Ligand SMILES: *[C@@H]1O[C@H](CO)[C@@H](O)[C@H](O)[C@H]1NC(C)=O
């Protein structure tokens with residue numbers, strides 16, 4: 001009976017040794033919340049040992065890139081591994097348990113610092129870390145990094161930006177803590193490409209990992225730098241800004257073909273210029289005020305604005321010359337006569353072959369009548385008949401119409417010396433303007449492309 005009980009006890013004991021809990025391991029390690037040995041100091045048995053921290057960063061999302069404030073906000077997954085020399089157990093003695101998960105506040109953690117970080121991420125963090133039987137502790141963290149990044153907006157919106165995240169220990173120099181990347185640049189880029197969720201306006205290109213040592217107060221520190229390279233998707237800015245400005249420039253060019261010199265052309269040009277200045281406000285919202293090199297887009301807008309301004313001034317000059325000419329016609333034309341006018345007209349005609357208006361509009365009223373329609377008296381002197389009365393009334397009507405037509409068509413267009421100049425200026429300026437615009441546009445697009 002006794003031996004049976006003993007056997008049963010042995011049997012039960014055997015079964016119980018096959019059932020293990022995670023707590024058994026914690027008990028074995030003396031790893032309790034009250035045990036400060038695990039928390040307070042770097043977990044090495046000899047202080048000369050350096051703790052090797054292995055680090056991996058994977059980019060999950062590009063949340064924001066703000067040129068105005070020069071901030072870069074990526075969402076990254078940082079995974080850190082290091083060796084805790086106080087921890088080790090034999091998995092065979094604990095039913096093969098090789099790793100357990102414990103709360104983060106139970107153990108010492110490396111004091112890693114992100115140099116570019118300008119604001120703490122207060123979103124909830126993962127609460128646990130994993131420890132392995134050989135003492136490897138691994139900890140993962142999802143972090144929204146508000147970092148500062150120097151951005152060069154010279155080629156905006158066709159630019160590529162590189163932003164860094166540099167990680168180093170806050171207190172431990174290189175003799176105490178080494179920081180080593182787990183995966184090289186190629187692998188890290190590959191992982192990030194697989195895992196990235198949102199990129200927004202940006203296209204993530206690659207991630208470069210580099211390590212450097214820096215000295216501070218005669219101690220050396222190791223720093224790991226992850227450089228994120230990304231390219232802007234320019235479509236929105238092209239639609240929002242570049243194309244509209246180009247359209248307005250085309251309108252301005254087209255306005256040279258508005259053959260009206262009485263102010264409508266002027267009004268049109270002023271409207272186009274105002275439209276461009278509204279677009280310049282958008283630019284002001286996007287770009288930072290400090291920049292070493294003038295952004296090409298600013299050059300683009302300002303030069304186009306200036307060109308359109310010059311063309312507006314030219315139109316004002318031409319309008320002024322035309323007005324001056326018609327004023328002269330009104331005040332001097334009748335008194336000093338037709339001779340003067342005829343001379344001017346001749347010059348004008350030589351320059352503008354095929355223009356017939358000059359001759360007509362500089363003729364005195366008497367001449368006009370002689371030229372085109374017979375005077376009523378001439379007809380009256382002829383044969384009197386009922387038909388001739390009808391003809392006379394038709395003639396009367398025609399004369400009225402003729403006068404009205406001359407007033408309407410030609411009086412505004414009287415061609416004198418100034419008008420000829422105005423026409424010349426307009427022609428030369430248009431060619432000059434067109435060439436300048438084409439040269440400038442090809443230059444700026446070449447710069448953007450380079
Ligand atoms: C845990 O503590 C006990 C008693 O304080 C000690 O005998 C044992 O060696 C400790 N275990 C470890 C793994 O340090």
Ligand SMILES: *[C@@H]1O[C@H](CO)[C@@H](O)[C@H](O)[C@H]1NC(C)=O
Pocket residue numbers: 174211212213222
């Ligand atoms: C930094 O210093 C460590 C130890 O002195 C050395 O092994 C490592 O190669 C150095 N790294 C660089 C980038 O110089």
